[in-house]
Amino acid sequence: xxxxxxxxxxxxxxxxxxxxxxxxxxxxxxxxxxxxxxxxxxxxxxxxxxxxxxxxxxxxxxxxxxxxxxxxxxxxxxxxxxxxxxxxxxxxxxxxxxxxxxxxxxxxxxxxxxxxxxxxxxxxxxxxxxxxxxxxxxxxxxxxxxxxxxxxxxxxxxxxxxxxxxxxxxxxxxxxxxxxxxxxxxxxxxxxxxxxxxxxxxxxxxxxxxxxxxxxxxxxxxxxxxxxxxxxxxxxxxxxxxxxxxxxxxxxxxxxxxxxxxxxxxxxxxxxxxxxxxxxxxxxxxxxxxxxxxxxxxxxxxxxxxxxxxxxxxxxxxxxxxxxxxxxxxx
Amino acid sequence: xxxxxxxxxxxxxxxxxxxxxxxxxxxxxxxxxxxxxxxxxxxxxxxxxxxxxxxxxxxxxxxxxxxxxxxxxxxxxxxxxxxxxxxxxxxxxxxxxxxxxxxxxxxxxxxxxxxxxxxxxxxxxxxxxxxxxxxxxxxxxxxxxxxxxxxxxxxxxxxxxxxxxxxxxxxxxxxxxxxxxxxxxxxxxxxxxxxxxxxxxxxxxxxxxxxxxxxxxxxxxxxxxxxxxxxxxxxxxxxxxxxxxxxxxxxxxxxxxxxxxxxxxxxxxxxxxxxxxxx
Numbered sequence: 001x002x003x004x005x006x007x008x009x010x011x012x013x014x015x016x017x018x019x020x021x022x023x024x025x026x027x028x029x030x031x032x033x034x035x036x037x038x039x040x041x042x043x044x045x046x047x048x049x050x051x052x053x054x055x056x057x058x059x060x061x062x063x064x065x066x067x068x069x070x071x072x073x074x075x076x077x078x079x080x081x082x083x084x085x086x087x088x089x090x091x092x093x094x095x096x097x098x099x100x101x102x103x104x105x106x107x108x109x110x111x112x113x114x115x116x117x118x119x120x121x122x123x124x125x126x127x128x129x130x131x132x133x134x135x136x137x138x139x140x141x142x143x144x145x146x147x148x149x150x151x152x153x154x155x156x157x158x159x160x161x162x163x164x165x166x167x168x169x170x171x172x173x174x175x176x177x178x179x180x181x182x183x184x185x186x187x188x189x190x191x192x193x194x195x196x197x198x199x200x201x202x203x204x205x206x207x208x209x210x211x212x213x214x215x216x217x218x219x220x221x222x223x224x225x226x227x228x229x230x231x232x233x234x235x236x237x238x239x240x241x242x243x244x245x246x247x248x249x250x251x252x253x254x255x256x257x258x259x260x261x262x263x264x265x266x267x268x269x270x271x272x273x274x275x276x277x278x279x280x281x282x283x284x285x286x287x288x289x290x291x292x293x294x295x296x297x298x299x300x301x302x303x304x305x306x307x308x309x310x311x312x313x314x315x316x317x318x319x320x321x322x323x324x325x326x327x328x329x330x331x
Numbered sequence: 332x333x334x335x336x337x338x339x340x341x342x343x344x345x346x347x348x349x350x351x352x353x354x355x356x357x358x359x360x361x362x363x364x365x366x367x368x369x370x371x372x373x374x375x376x377x378x379x380x381x382x383x384x385x386x387x388x389x390x391x392x393x394x395x396x397x398x399x400x401x402x403x404x405x406x407x408x409x410x411x412x413x414x415x416x417x418x419x420x421x422x423x424x425x426x427x428x429x430x431x432x433x434x435x436x437x438x439x440x441x442x443x444x445x446x447x448x449x450x451x452x453x454x455x456x457x458x459x460x461x462x463x464x465x466x467x468x469x470x471x472x473x474x475x476x477x478x479x480x481x482x483x484x485x486x487x488x489x490x491x492x493x494x495x496x497x498x499x500x501x502x503x504x505x506x507x508x509x510x511x512x513x514x515x516x517x518x519x520x521x522x523x524x525x526x527x528x529x530x531x532x533x534x535x536x537x538x539x540x541x542x543x544x545x546x547x548x549x550x551x552x553x554x555x556x557x558x559x560x561x562x563x564x565x566x567x568x569x570x571x572x573x574x575x576x577x578x579x580x581x582x583x584x585x586x587x588x589x590x591x592x593x594x595x596x597x598x599x600x601x602x603x604x605x606x607x608x609x610x
Binding site for chain 2: 161162163164165167168169170171172173174176177178180181184185200201204205207208220221222223228231232233238241242245246247248252253256258304305308309311312313314315316317
């Protein structure tokens, strides 16, 4: 098990538990009462830690090295899955995966960011940072789904779209912009889940849909806390403050009306019980798609336009707040 | 060996460039350092009279260049609210007020409606001087409302982008403006109303990755910086120097993301031509 800094109190409890279990295996001493006691302590401690997480702690959980990723959920949720590769132009991006899936006899298109599960794979997956061909592959698959009437499910988990020379050369910005534009008009239901990190345009590039959900310990923001800290405070050290200031947790996003619902995670995070998490996701997907299929494509599209058009906070300036501009003032 | 040692590196400004001149009389090119009178500079479409460098100008300068005389400014009463109570070194409210005092503007975009060669055109132009031309809720809303005007009046839309990207101080709300503006542009596309996207120096981040790249015609001014990630971020990520001319308008044209590059002196003429083609 990997323990994050704020989980350290749990680590010693788990160590005690392991030791006592070893004792139990060796001798005839009855330690069941002690085991019970420690397990209760763990339970209480967990509750204490995880019910009051800060923004930065959620960010840490969303990046937990054992956190389940898109392909894990697909393997648990779908009876059958065939991965489809390539954007038919440049190549196959490894940071976004997608393909045809069967859930309860229905065909779906599932698309998602994919991170690697070990050092080698993390590099292979480019840490979940897609290049333009990743977004274009996603769009190709969505268009195919639309053609055949398959609903689309997107899993979002990225620290951002890749900032590299080739990415710029091949139009990272255009690829993301095109997806935003095209996803609005898709005639099939589209539901999106932020399953880990939802950083900026790289997340939104496969994140426009009829419904957008966040797992409890995921985050969604215009910028990662580290980069925000670098720009505004000119050092990485203020990432905790930046995480708070950005109000990036699922609770905040729901409160702002920018997402539709939070999907609960097992206590301690999705990685502590990935199977339960996957089951909950499957149930959720089924419920949401059943509701969306009832609507006509036109109803869904106009609801999507309405929903995104209403996002934003501004006000009309009353005339008396007019401040005379002092142009000469030093900036 | 000299008696004095230069302790600070990089102080190499020649004395002749150090002269202080009062504002409003002279202009010194930020690129070649050539000095000209402000009048000459303005008459030359805010380009350097020697090297032709296009200086960054504001939304109202563009309106003056484009429209036949007068134009109406729209939605200029919209202002941002510090909904998130965002505070870094200063609060977001203070930043807005400071930006307003500096620029006289209320946000990073202004919208105008008027006639270009007697034909109607709605123009939304960004101001880099207002918090780096960053896109927050007001930018998104003004673009959305511009689209509504275009739909109602069947007028083409011109957006002049000049932005560092999304406005961090509005966090997810600023991110969602990418979706919002793109969503509104689908309505314009469905109504078959042309949208011209002019990218000026600089156009980066969330603005490039949403409405700026979605024009029926994407065009730019010479040498403008256009990209998704900023050059510094890319350099830090790949730990290599960037190629010459990387992310310049010419580079984007070469890689297929712009229809053409237009000198500012020909902007109006080209718009008239385009509006004529699209009817």
